[in-house]
Amino acid sequence: MLKCKINGQDVEVAEGSSIIEAFKATGQDIAHYCWHPGLSVAGVCRLCMVEIEGNPRLQIACNTQVQEGMVINNNSDKIKDAVKWGLDFHLINHPLDCPICAQAGECQLQIQYMKFGQYDPEMAERKVKKRKVVDLGPKIVLDTERCILCSRCVRFTDEVSKTNELGIFNRGDHSEIGTVDDRPLDNPYSVNTVDICPVGALTSREFRFQQRVWYLKNETTVCNGCSTGCSTKVYFNEEGMWRVKPDHNDDVNGYWMCDEGRGTPRFVNKDSRLLSAWNGQKDEGQDLEAGAAAKAVGQTLKKVVAEQGSDKVAFVVTGQYTDQENRAFLSLAKDLGVKVYHWVNNPEKMDEFDGLLIRGDKNPNTYGLKEAMKEVGVGSPWSELESSVSDLEYVVVAGPENHFAYSDLTDKVDLFSKANHQVWFVAGDHDVLRAASNKVSLIPTKTYVEKDGTYKNFEGREQRIRRVMTLVPGALSLTEASKLMSGQELLVDGNVSESYRKTNFFSSNERGYL
Amino acid sequence: MEVKILSEHYHKDDFQGLTGYKANGGYEMLKKAFTMKPQEIIDLVKAAGLRGRGGAGFPTGVKWGFLPDNGEPRYLLCNADEGEPGTFKDREMMERAPHQLVEGMIISAFAIGSKKSYIYIRGEYDDSINSCRQAIKEAYDAGLLGKNIMGSGFDHDMDVYCGAGAYICGEETGMISSLEGKKGQPKLKPPFPAVQGYLGKPTIVNNVETLASVIYILRDGVDAYRKYGTEKSPGTKLFSVSGNVVKPGNYEVPLGYPLKDLIFDLCGGLKPGRKLKAVIPGGSSAPILTAEEAMVATLDYENLAQHGSMLGSGAVMVIDDSNCMVDLLGVTLHFYHHESCGQCTPCREGTGWLDKIVHSILDGKGRLQDIDLMDEVAGHMMGRTICALSDAAAMPTLSFLKKFRDEFEFYVREGRSKVKGQAHAQM
């Protein structure tokens, strides 16, 4: 360890640390655009200037290693002047179209300007004109005028995704981000470049112009897109979830996440959801309250088991639920004495891994499910279900929340249609379910942002997810559903409740209240 | 008086070829080098005090000493990009005496233990490229390159690499990037090239003239070499004189030579009726000297530093009273704006900004505050960037504004040049 002093504060850092890392360790502020902890050092923005005692020249903190006893500051007038000018150089050719810029509100130029700038511009010359609204790929739009050429995005595609699409073309103040021969920037991790772009140069096609970021709240949780379980931040308002970004977690995902995991809003948000329970075929159908429907299913199952035997009912589970839900649901199966079958959505791909983050197992909690099945002592081979399904009275399915990962959904609905009834606990509203040829009951469940619990990722790492919002009032977690089916009452009902209101930021007077 | 050591045989037509070169003592010093230990050569170069002729004047022997002793392959790169405006000395040497460069490089490579070297020549230098290629071919044919050179057991390969004429590829790490097949832009230091250079391996970059000088240090020995020049600037140096003199061209004089004598004796002075206004002593990046300063300055690293300027690449640009300083700065800044690689924000944006301000003044749209603004912008481009191009743009700006402020103020007030019938400078 090395000792040094940062703005008068003593710190110890590991050998080989850069000065900017020492600043981060003390939590002190240091302006920087090009440095990113997950990328190599570029040293081009020249904003992270520091003064080192005994050195007459200012140094950049990102490419200078701490040496024993260094005395470093970045609060002298000399540094303030350097940073102010450093910022000014970034701004002279900047279009300043903040009012129509999707980055406004979380733009590092705006943030630094409020800290170090607040002066009148001195640039009286014509600004450099560059390409705007460049179609960089299916997911990303580029504005080269807003780009500050920090090269983060280039380093990301070189060093992390290793796809090398991006480069800086031309020279001097005509430099521009681009791709070779205008080939698209399209890789499974491409949207990370939007996250690390400090300005509004790279914007996500999905998110741009959707919401002003200062009206969104965010919460950390775990992605349920695959068995890696990246730490994420979900951004939401009362209308729903708008975007997902990675949250730094050295143990799992570092600073990144995949593009697919950002798509969770498409199965979480209200427009794709099953809003109330549904029971019956075509014209007989009617909307039901989820809790009551679950209770009714529980009573029916008990009756069938008592009258016709436990082999007339089968439970089907998926790796989509939390440990707590799995335990409740499996225990219910055990109590009823019925068999449990694990629906593996893409058996051939389950063990695939792309070397960075993406895993073939598109379930967040397969590990936890298997563990729970072992502990509870249930689980029978899938082939057995296939051969016996036509003898069954009821198939009760804990269906997938992320149906995009379940391309075999229709096949399975067809399979379960051979039984007399199928009961689905499911988050999304799917036509294939409503169109099934036997008797179908659908009971809406909560998605991963509407409940608390834990997932165990591919290596068994237990991670917490948390309730961030309620999108479908009345939807049940599998735990709640299991309790109701076994005849217990819920302490807090599934309706939009007082407890939700209390944690709802939108009932506070904070800035950003709509 | 000129002292011709490097340029002694330039006038001989056959000096370009191997036979003529050998007839004038060529490759004798290579033979001698092989009788010495590499470290002895390094020590000799150190003792002779040879300073890099590419611009920075860094002691060559000291630079060679930075190579780590880690058994990795190491590279010698000859910087023949010669991009500094006003400089044309390397070109003349490559065209007239390419073997002098090749021999100097083999000796230097032997001294630092490098098995592979490249001559990085700017793309516009067709003749230099051809003559160097020809010389290398002749050297291979004569067993002066390749395996077991002259039976010494030392192997060395050499190649020419053509740049595309970017000034920034003359900066040593920019050159390395270019040579690696990447966009020619400088790399962050540390690590320095001597530790991690071409392909990540230890690399020495030296100017054409620096490498050729090594031959004559070996030939004449330290004392004879130091007979010329000053204590801190030993030896002779090639100066490329351009501008308003009667006889522009390359002149080899001992360092410490009076600038006045170079202009008025060797170069035949100014055209009749003209008055000396200013001199840029070391390429366009060097701060400008007023006529008074030029009359007393001597051409060595320390004296020019005392005058707030630098010896740089040894390109002396003589400016008489028919030139407008605003116009001249305009041309200079256009160059740096065009050549900035664009990585570092202060350089990328600052060079463009300065260029635009000075051209606003030239267009008659200047504001009085523009002069101070340029001064501030340039001041904040100094010492803040990866390479010295930013400083190279700022230094002339600051010195022009300081020493010829009246011309800038006149231009802003009147919307025209203070110099009547001024000639437009070209670069």
Ligand SMILES: Cc1cc2nc3c(=O)[nH]c(=O)nc-3n(C[C@H](O)[C@H](O)[C@H](O)COP(=O)(O)O)c2cc1C
């Ligand atoms: C912008 C810039 C351009 C340069 N151009 C050249 C050049 O054209 N030729 C050259 O020899 N050195 C040039 N240099 C200096 C080189 O970086 C390097 O210092 C030199 O080649 C080292 O050789 P020397 O020690 O023999 O002088 C340039 C430096 C800068 C910052």
Ligand code: SF4
């Ligand atoms: S990038 Fe930042 S400063 Fe630029 S227009 Fe967008 S919000 Fe404004």
Ligand code: SF4
């Ligand atoms: S697009 Fe964004 S991340 Fe890429 S260089 Fe420009 S500012 Fe940096």
Ligand code: SF4
């Ligand atoms: S100082 Fe200028 S030329 Fe040099 S690396 Fe930076 S931007 Fe490029």
Ligand code: FES
């Ligand atoms: S953060 Fe150090 S130069 Fe950009």
